[in-house]
Amino acid sequence: MDVRKLFRSFRYAWRGIVHAFGREQNFRFHVLAALIVTAAGWVTGLSTSEWLIVILLFGGVFALELVNTAIERVVDLVSREHHPLAGQAKDVAAGAVLAFAVASAVIGCIIFIPKWMNLLF
Template sequence: MTARRFFRSFWFAAQGIGTALKREQNIRFHLIAAIIVVIAGWFTVLSYTEWLVVILLIAGMIALEMVNSAIERVVDLVTAELHPLAKQAKDMAAGAVLVFAAASVIIGLIIFLPKWF
């Protein structure tokens, strides 16, 4: 792989992030939630380890939401009709996002609640 191809892959990845932010409401919601969490973490004075966990949760949530959006687009590209397997694929991808979001909220509460009360 040439250096040019290597650095172009970063450009393509940045375009993917930009597309997701422009076209996906849920990713914008998660980004706003992440900003609120970072501000709360700043005022709460999180430890180094707590910041690592928060950053991993934020990055994981946004990345998983982007994967979910990519799966939805691929399924829509493959079939225009409402096929049961297409629905299952989209629903399972959305379910994965929901599981991670719920776990993130629980972990966030475990980190923040003791500091607030």
């Protein structure tokens, strides 16, 4: 195993994350949402299993957002001019992020709302 190659691959991956954070508004929005949910989870007192679910959802949204960004970049590289298939590829990738984000929000509501209801009533 080439340890230098391994560390280089981590450096490239980190560079991709930094790129997405610096240039992608939706990625920054998801990071902000994750920070808010983390604070809410800390205040609410989530169980270990609930934290595992929340962290898995964060990772899924972040990963899909990164894949979406990669698809957008490749499509832009291949075709600078507007093409219906290029637009569809971008739209479908964005739709995947949206679908997972909505599912994550629903799961978040299932975790948080009963706890908040118990605090209020």
